[in-house]
Amino acid sequence: MHRLQAIYQSLYDHFGPQHWWPGDTPLEILVGAVLTQNTNWGNVSRAIDNLRQGNVLSLEALLALPADQLAAMIRPCGYYNLKAQRLRNLLAVLEEGVADTGSLDDFFSQDLSYVREKLLSVKGVGPETADSILLYAAAKPIFVVDAYTYRFLSRHGLVAEETSYGEMQELFMAALSAEEGLYNEYHALLVCLGKEFCKKKNPRCEKCPLQGDLPGN
Numbered sequence: 001m002h003r004l005q006a007i008y009q010s011l012y013d014h015f016g017p018q019h020w021w022p023g024d025t026p027l028e029i030l031v032g033a034v035l036t037q038n039t040n041w042g043n044v045s046r047a048i049d050n051l052r053q054g055n056v057l058s059l060e061a062l063l064a065l066p067a068d069q070l071a072a073m074i075r076p077c078g079y080y081n082l083k084a085q086r087l088r089n090l091l092a093v094l095e096e097g098v099a100d101t102g103s104l105d106d107f108f109s110q111d112l113s114y115v116r117e118k119l120l121s122v123k124g125v126g127p128e129t130a131d132s133i134l135l136y137a138a139a140k141p142i143f144v145v146d147a148y149t150y151r152f153l154s155r156h157g158l159v160a161e162e163t164s165y166g167e168m169q170e171l172f173m174a175a176l177s178a179e180e181g182l183y184n185e186y187h188a189l190l191v192c193l194g195k196e197f198c199k200k201k202n203p204r205c206e207k208c209p210l211q212g213d214l215p216g217n
């Protein structure tokens with residue numbers, strides 16, 4: 001078994017299934033992926049609740065909302081002016097992409113690399129946000145890498161200190177079968193690992209389910 005498959009199994013056995021990504025619709029998940037940059041999910045939930053209560057959780061309604069009103073509604077998630085602008089940039093690209101059908105699902109049903117390129121063309125949308133949207137909103141098989149992923153990989157000697165997002169993503173995608181459900185679960189398990197054991201300071205290796213995988217063990 002590949003080492004990254006064995007690690008997945010250890011995490012799954014320890015934490016169990018995560019049923020992860022809050023959000024009821026692809027659009028809601030996409031909005032959440034932008035708002036979650038540099039904040040925690042509790043703050044994002046409050047911002048999304050404001051949008052829901054304001055009855056503006058649709059592509060048309062969000063695009064019609066003046067920037068200052070959008071910023072005010074998403075204030076709980078911090079950097080609200082910047083995030084309002086990013087969201088508007090992204091929604092404008094999506095609107096172009098769904099012009100023929102008006103359906104976000106149709107936009108997402110296109111080729112993965114085409115949709116990824118479109119998302120990455122938006123100012124303020126980097127690979128982690130684009131891939132979160134692709135995996136969680138579009139249900140595409142693409143692995144999402146984040147700070148938790150890098151921390152565990154580097155501590156286990158699986159990547160060099162100076163590695164790129166793309167290299168880390170390729171490591172997982174080369175080792176695992178291309179299944180959206182598997183990538184979803186693995187990412188969620190790595191978030192659990194980072195929060196409970198592989199903390200930035202003082203990692204709790206002695207109790208961690210991956211202790212046996214540490215170099216030298």
Ligand code: SF4
Pocket residue numbers: 152155156193197198199203204205206208209210211212214
């Ligand atoms: S064994 Fe230590 S370094 Fe490895 S994932 Fe667990 S906490 Fe992090």
